[in-house]
Amino acid sequence: MKLVAGNSNRPLAEAISAYLNVPLAKAQVRRFADMEVFVEIQENVRGEDTFIIQSTSFPTNDHLMELLIITDALRRASARRITAVIPYFGYARQDRKPAARTPISAKLVANIIAHAGVDRVLTLDLHAGQIQGFFDIPTDNLFAAPTLARDIKDHLDGGNRMVVSPDVGGVVRARALAKRIDAPLAIVDKRRERPGESEVMNIIGDVSGRSCILVDDIVDSGGTLVNAADALLANGAKEVYAYITHGVLSGGAVARIAGSRLKELVITDSIMPTEAVKVAHNIRVISIAQLMGEAIGRTATESSVSSLFD
Numbered sequence: 001m002k003l004v005a006g007n008s009n010r011p012l013a014e015a016i017s018a019y020l021n022v023p024l025a026k027a028q029v030r031r032f033a034d035m036e037v038f039v040e041i042q043e044n045v046r047g048e049d050t051f052i053i054q055s056t057s058f059p060t061n062d063h064l065m066e067l068l069i070i071t072d073a074l075r076r077a078s079a080r081r082i083t084a085v086i087p088y089f090g091y092a093r094q095d096r097k098p099a100a101r102t103p104i105s106a107k108l109v110a111n112i113i114a115h116a117g118v119d120r121v122l123t124l125d126l127h128a129g130q131i132q133g134f135f136d137i138p139t140d141n142l143f144a145a146p147t148l149a150r151d152i153k154d155h156l157d158g159g160n161r162m163v164v165s166p167d168v169g170g171v172v173r174a175r176a177l178a179k180r181i182d183a184p185l186a187i188v189d190k191r192r193e194r195p196g197e198s199e200v201m202n203i204i205g206d207v208s209g210r211s212c213i214l215v216d217d218i219v220d221s222g223g224t225l226v227n228a229a230d231a232l233l234a235n236g237a238k239e240v241y242a243y244i245t246h247g248v249l250s251g252g253a254v255a256r257i258a259g260s261r262l263k264e265l266v267i268t269d270s271i272m273p274t275e276a277v278k279v280a281h282n283i284r285v286i287s288i289a290q291l292m293g294e295a296i297g298r299t300a301t302e303s304s305v306s307s308l309f310d
């Protein structure tokens with residue numbers, strides 16, 4: 001097996017390599033003066049089972065291009081099989097046409113990745129499970145839920161926990177986590193009664209006195225979480241935590257979270273944390289290196305990946 005790291009998340013790639021006890025392959029992934037991506041795999045990969053570790057996170061297009069060019073380099077170097085390990089799959093939120101004459105960019109990106117020569121994909125908490133079907137190659141969508149559940153059990157008082165979906169679209173994901181930690185479920189229902197009026201947040205479920213745990217796949221601007229936390233506290237919640245798989249955290253998101261009433265936001269390292277994330281007083285990062293590493297190992301030995309979640 002050969003592991004090749006792009007530049008999107010070197011610390012995660014190193015942690016996966018340590019878990020598997022397989023060194024990262026010698027490779028150069030660098031830029032020409034005009035920022036074109038150049039890749040050179042500096043060891044033999046002929047006939048090898050190869051895994052490229054690369055999140056298509058910010059800057060999304062650069063990291064996507066690195067993934068495609070590493071794939072091309074491995075294919076031309078006669079790798080036997082190429083698996084794209086994409087802990088965070090960018091463009092996933094563009095998974096349908098929200099209006100006329102708009103693209104389905106997630107499908108386009110899936111097509112491009114397969115066309116470049118990737119044989120299979122290993123990813124984590126896709127924004128919508130159906131995106132698996134956008135790839136016409138085998139695709140395993142791993143779940144961070146067991147990792148998050150373990151952390152919740154270690155850090156939060158058992159009797160008083162309540163899982164909350166910050167919107168109706170996230171109920172299935174939140175319910176799965178609630179089941180794992182044996183907690184009840186509440187839902188934030190956002191409604192705009194008339195165009196131009198501000199959104200009203202209704203809470204479905206009794207959250208009074210509860211330690212609420214907001215669960216979602218992505219935190220981007222942080223707006224969804226901060227508003228949901230305020231609504232929960234206004235409805236009598238004792239405290240509000242958030243467990244989110246992908247910390248996109250663009251623009252002023254870290255400052256927004258730091259200045260919010262969220263007691264703690266826990267994210268995974270599917271996206272490399274920035275310095276601002278690392279020093280934020282109420283953001284904590286937990287690693288999915290073991291989960292990704294185990295799934296890579298099982299893929300290499302052709303053993304069950306789904307049984308990881310039994």
Ligand code: R5P
Pocket residue numbers: 169170216217218219220221222223224225
């Ligand atoms: C939306 O469907 C996603 O699951 C997240 O709720 C959303 O991306 C969060 O975005 P923001 O942090 O910008 O509110």
